[in-house]
Amino acid sequence: LPPGLQCYKWPDGSITQTFDPQSPPCISRWDDSKGNGGATAPGVTGTTINVALPVSSATASWPGLKPIVDFFNAHFQFYGRKINIVPVPSQQADNITTGKWNNPQFQRADAAQIAAAKVFATTDFVDPIPESATLPVFLDAMVKHKIIALNGGDVTPYTSKQAMISGAPYLWSYYPTVDELMRNVATMTCRQMAGGKAIHSPDPKLKNTPRKYVIWLPADTLLGGPLPGLSTMQSILKGCGIDAPVVHQPTGRLYSTEMVGAMSRLKNDGVTTVIFYPYGGNGTPGAPLTTARQIGYRPEWDVIGWENYNTAYMLNDPPAETAGAFGIGAWNKQPLQAALEPWAQAGMSAGGIDTTLPDARAFYQEMMLLASGIQMAGPDLTPETFADALHKTTFPNPGAGGPPFYQASVGFPGDDPFMVSDYTAFWLDNRYPGSSVGKSVGANEGNAFCEAGRGRRWSEGTWPTQDIFYEPGICR
Numbered sequence: 001l002p003p004g005l006q007c008y009k010w011p012d013g014s015i016t017q018t019f020d021p022q023s024p025p026c027i028s029r030w031d032d033s034k035g036n037g038g039a040t041a042p043g044v045t046g047t048t049i050n051v052a053l054p055v056s057s058a059t060a061s062w063p064g065l066k067p068i069v070d071f072f073n074a075h076f077q078f079y080g081r082k083i084n085i086v087p088v089p090s091q092q093a094d095n096i097t098t099g100k101w102n103n104p105q106f107q108r109a110d111a112a113q114i115a116a117a118k119v120f121a122t123t124d125f126v127d128p129i130p131e132s133a134t135l136p137v138f139l140d141a142m143v144k145h146k147i148i149a150l151n152g153g154d155v156t157p158y159t160s161k162q163a164m165i166s167g168a169p170y171l172w173s174y175y176p177t178v179d180e181l182m183r184n185v186a187t188m189t190c191r192q193m194a195g196g197k198a199i200h201s202p203d204p205k206l207k208n209t210p211r212k213y214v215i216w217l218p219a220d221t222l223l224g225g226p227l228p229g230l231s232t233m234q235s236i237l238k239g240c241g242i243d244a245p246v247v248h249q250p251t252g253r254l255y256s257t258e259m260v261g262a263m264s265r266l267k268n269d270g271v272t273t274v275i276f277y278p279y280g281g282n283g284t285p286g287a288p289l290t291t292a293r294q295i296g297y298r299p300e301w302d303v304i305g306w307e308n309y310n311t312a313y314m315l316n317d318p319p320a321e322t323a324g325a326f327g328i329g330a331w332n333k334q335p336l337q338a339a340l341e342p343w344a345q346a347g348m349s350a351g352g353i354d355t356t357l358p359d360a361r362a363f364y365q366e367m368m369l370l371a372s373g374i375q376m377a378g379p380d381l382t383p384e385t386f387a388d389a390l391h392k393t394t395f396p397n398p399g400a401g402g403p404p405f406y407q408a409s410v411g412f413p414g415d416d417p418f419m420v421s422d423y424t425a426f427w428l429d430n431r432y433p434g435s436s437v438g439k440s441v442g443a444n445e446g447n448a449f450c451e452a453g454r455g456r457r458w459s460e461g462t463w464p465t466q467d468i469f470y471e472p473g474i475c476r
Helices: 066-075 091-096 104-116 136-144 161-166 178-193 230-239 255-268 288-294 308-316 342-349 360-377 383-392 434-439
Strands: 048-055 082-089 148-151 171-173 213-217 246-248 273-276 300-305 325-329 424-428 449-451
Touching: 048 091, 048 104, 048 360, 066 082, 066 342, 066 360, 082 104, 082 360, 091 104, 104 136, 136 148, 136 161, 136 171, 148 360, 161 171, 171 360, 178 230, 178 273, 178 300, 178 325, 213 230, 255 288, 300 308, 308 325, 308 424, 308 434, 308 449, 342 360, 360 383
Parallel strands: 048 082, 148 171, 213 246, 213 273, 273 300, 300 325
Antiparallel strands: 325 424, 424 449
């Protein structure tokens, strides 16, 4: 037997592969007398597992992320193989910093490049900043070419759970899909807000007004297509007596004028509660919350937290508006210092990492998913053994949803294609200046959010009926 790896024992007796409580059960040794089977799948040899990383031509984070890969290669059981990152030039990555986040044309071209690289797996568009979601055109191409697609390291995948299941064994995500997020926002809203008054509005008059809702979304052309899960969200809301029509954010040339008109209609129609999909531009003239403040409209903002950074960036909007911004997201509670996060600890233990890298957390979380599947699959690594192993593995989850980490529970029960399936509830903390969000180390937004229950986790079947937001004396 080869030398054993050092695993991690928790106070409750759980043993995980590493100090990250979301890591899989420990496999310290394996019998290498029969070898690992060599080239068991495309992109796999007896010594390497090739994984594509779509990178920007001008601002790529690679090889700055390499210590994270080194950490997994050193601490996980890969049966004589190592993960080898294959950087692939990406049109989508090149355009992320210009705000062109979800572009089907770019992603179609990137899919062709990745297929030509002959890899076992690929990450999504984490480089140089994780703000683009993989679209169906990209995911369908990965299924066609039989490449494992790792998604949702920081951005909620812009697809449905059923679509990912239909792409088995190739489609996987760390965070749950956007339709699942929408379902949970609707369920939380029904259980805690239906039939009540708009008590979280910063406007004293609206606080005593029965709630009236709309769903505010960016234009489909910005999102990359119709929002998965929208009809389900409306159906769930209607089931508890909430009629929530959809308003798409204006995108025309007279952006500010059109926005004033759209926001004024909400105010004049007596809308108290805006179920809101934040999509950048916060604090700028003509942005939604800026415009609302301009016309003296201060509703509740019930936030669909599809990505932690874009949600935290709302603090650049007027405090008079963000004082009423709350919602849910799938991200793990973040410590106040990025250096305390698992990705930073992993990188530092493997020789050091730049803790200002904004995509390191996303990359690490996708590598955790990949490494877990490789380890649990055993020496005979194929997409099929990868999938079968993840679905059969019971992750220890020591202390999940509680102190000190309040991390999400992880696992792939049944045919679930995503690692995390529970959510945190938050409200924005106006004591944290919005100007500092864009400068936060490692895109760490720990100061931006007050956490319900200090970071407790809920899912569709467990959302409480009592209001959990703005608990007196509770923040983080």
